Amino acid sequence: MISKLEQLREMTVVVADTGDIDxxxxxxxxxxTTNPSLILKAAELExxxxxxxxxxxQARQQTQTDWLPECMDALAVGIGREILQVIPGRVSTEIDARLSFxxxxxxxxxxxxxxKYQNDGIASDRILLKIAATWEGIRAAERLEKSGIQCNLTLLFSFEQAAAAADAGAFLISPFVGRILDWHKLHSGKTEYLPEEDPGVLSVKSIYNFYKQHHYDTIVMGASFRNTGEIEALAGCDRLTISPQLLEALNSDSGELVRQLHPDRTGELINYEQVNEAGFRCHLNNNAMATEKLAEGIRNFIADQDKLEKRLLGETA
Structure with missing residues (x-):
């Protein structure tokens, strides 16, 4: 029997959730995929x-005053360029989380x-811009998509965010499975969830089925996994972005992997009426988990961005 990782490749596009080239x-x-946290870790590699x-x-040559943002973007693009030399597809590069609103x-x-990517000879069809799925971020993605620049709407925790992203024509969304589970463990008092009852898994399944039923082209890419059980429960999803540790666990397991999601088997029809900005904000506000995890995710990305900037400042001291 081939490994579960190889079985997964037959039904789902496998994406690496790391900036580590090796x-x-x-x-x-x-x-x-990369993000500020992964760029911070990558920058610490020799x-x-x-x-x-x-x-x-390069950043200091271009501007002597506000050179840090230029340097951060140059570093993110440089790491992305290195990654693109060893993968056939795309790299997701995150826009500064401080601009999420x-x-x-x-x-x-x-x-x-x-x-910057194009100046390095890399075409836009090999790049996805990662943008937090705030109302402002979704609107930015909508306009970027219309200009031919494809986007990955990240920090996505709710059905409302997913519906708005699809309506905006986003190329791809990244629902965060593990962080949804974290919130429910913290607030329910329940310490363990079976994969089939994992609230993060159930969220992605619902979004996937809704997209397929209503013929949205937006790709669903499950992200932020805590264990291989979550990944296996989403086998068949369009894409899954997986950390090296969990890729290794799947690669070492030769058990049978059963497909769980299929575009032709989506269950009972899911209806949802798209809402305006006020409706979006109201729905999101009523979803405590999504509101808290979205805010926390943006804060954490900003914190890691700040840490990397402080390191860069230290290098020039």
Whole structure:
């Protein structure tokens, strides 16, 4: 019997959730995703030391005053470029989380990132811009998509976010399975959930079935897994982005993997009426888990961005 990882590849596009080139090269995913937390970890690897120094030098040459944002983007693009040399598909690069509530600034920063990739000879069809699925982020993605720049709406915890993202024409969404589970464990007092009752798994299944029933083209990519059971329960999802540790666990397991999601078997019809901004904010506000995890996710990404910037400042001291 082949490994569960190889079985998963037959029904789902496997994506590496890491900036570590060695791990990506080992597991041969189609795509890879990065975020400020992963960029921070990658920047601490010795192999990226020359890239870190080059990014700082370029940024300082372009502007002597506000060079940090330029350096951060140059570093993210540099890591993305390295990743694209070892994968056949796309890399997701995150826009500064501090812009999560500013549509215009998100668009401008996203176009700047794409331009940097293009200056390195990388076409826009190999890039996904990662944007937090706030109302402002979804609107930014809508306009970027219309201009031919494809987006990955991340930090997605609710059906309302998913419906709005699909209505906006987003290329891909990243529902965060494990973080949903974390919240429910904390608030329910229940310490263990079977994969079939895991609230994060159930959320992704509902979104996947809704998209297929209503013929949305938006890709569903489950993310933020806590264990292989969650991954196995979503076998058949369009894409799954998986950490190196869980990729290794799947690769070491030769048991049978049964497909759980299929576009032709989506169960009872799910209806949802799209809402305006006020309705979106009201629905999200009424969902304590999604509201708290979205805010926490943005805060954490900003914190890691700040840590990396402080490190860069330390390098120039």
């Amino acid at each position: 791990a990506i090269d080992l597991y041969q995913p189609v795509d890879a 192999r990226y030391r020359p890239l870190l120094e080059q990014s700082m030098k 500013d549509t215009e600034a998100t668009i401008a920063r996203g176009m700047s990132l794409v331009e």
